[in-house]
Amino acid sequence: MKQTITKNFLLLVLALAIVFAFAMRATIFQQPAAQTAKPAEKPSPDFAAYWFAGKAELNHYKLQQAQYGVLNPGEAVLIFVTEDFRTDTQVKSESEPGSRTTSRANAVPVLKTNISRTFVTGIYDYSLFTSVFTPINNPSFPNTLKVSTSAQEWCGHSYLQVNYQNSGYRVVGKSYFEKEVNEDYVVEKAILEDELWNRIRINPDKLPTGDIRLIPGTASARLRHKTLEPLAATAKLDDYEGVLFPGKFLKSYTVQYPTDDRTLMIVFERAFPHRIVGWEETYPSKDALLTSRAVLTKTIQNDYWNHNQPADSTLRAELMK
Structure with a gap:
């Protein structure tokens, strides 16, 4: 032995x-793995009470949308809601809370923006829908993960998707229009114009100001048949002094693109929850420099995904007043 x-x-x-x-x-x-996720910053009690109460915020706007050199009447609906979003596949996590599935393990809370714009041009309709998914105060995932926009009108329809990937954004598009029929390209990382709505709701004091670079909005790119790329811009945050938008103690966030001859202004309430009361977007349309404008008419909080029966049309009527 x-x-x-x-x-x-x-x-x-x-x-x-x-x-x-x-x-x-x-x-x-x-x-511990070098890429172990850092813990997310704990939201304030007010933020948690408002955004994690199991309801969405639904906003209806009267819209005037520039297209074909004129302003066209329509309406917009702006929806904000929180959900668990997978960082690997960049889709909603549909596993039950508390489960130990891969779906839940790879999910982070995001604030989602849905913007629906509908308007009429002469005899036919336009419809645009944009979704934006921005992690909430998560240092491991500071960038917006995904944006998607679809556009439908009587000539045809198109789809554009932007995914955060390898420290940049991959853009994939399909379209009825020949020049956009099959797009697939990568742009360098920059702030997305489409995420500004979420950034306002999360913390407007952290909005970037001064000389910055932005990737313009996907809906605007589709309407004007523009390729997405980061552009030089100037951004400023001010008190709103006008009278076109409802409410008191309002702030305005304005972005100017000097190389694109385009300006976006978003107007919102200074106090939490920083409700967005409207926006303006100015750019050339045919031979005219026109300003599209959306003005808030109604806000309600609702778990709309549970209200999809004919009897629930009364809730829609309330929102669309």
Whole structure:
């Protein structure tokens, strides 16, 4: 026995060392991964009470939308809601809260913007729908993860999707129009214009100001048949002094694109929850410099996904007043 121990002394010492290392979590296999997610910042009590109460905020706007060199009447609906969003596949996590599935493990809370714009041009309709998914105060995922926009009108329809990928954004598009029929390209990382709505709702004090670079809005790009790319812009945050939008103690966030001859202004309430009371977008349409404008008419909070029966049309009538 003594002879056996002597012959295998080094092996025994090595085995004991490995066992000790695992016990102390000291091996390279046991070390915390370099990319371990950092904990998200805890939202304020007011933010949590408003945004995690199981309801969405629904806003209806009277819209005047520039297209074909004129302003066209329509309406817009702006929806904000929180949900758990997968960072790997960049889709909504549909696993039950508390489950240990891959879906839930790879999910982070996001604030989602849905913007629906509908308007009429002469005899036919236009409909645009944009969704934006922005993680809420998560240092491991500081960038908006995804934007998608679809556009439908009587000539045809198109779809554009932007995904955060490898420290940049991949843009994929399909369209009825020849020049946009099959798009697939990558742009460098920059702030997305489409995420500004979420940034206002999360914390308007952190909006970027001064000389910045932005990727213009996807709906505007589709209406004007523009390729997405980061552009130089100037942004400023001011008190709103006008009278076109409802409410008191309003702020305005204005973005100017000097190389694109385009300006966007979003007007919102200074106090939490920083409700967006309207916006203006100015750019050339045919030979005219026109300003599209959306003015808030109604806001309600509602778990709209549970109200999809004919009897629930009364809720729609309330919103669309």
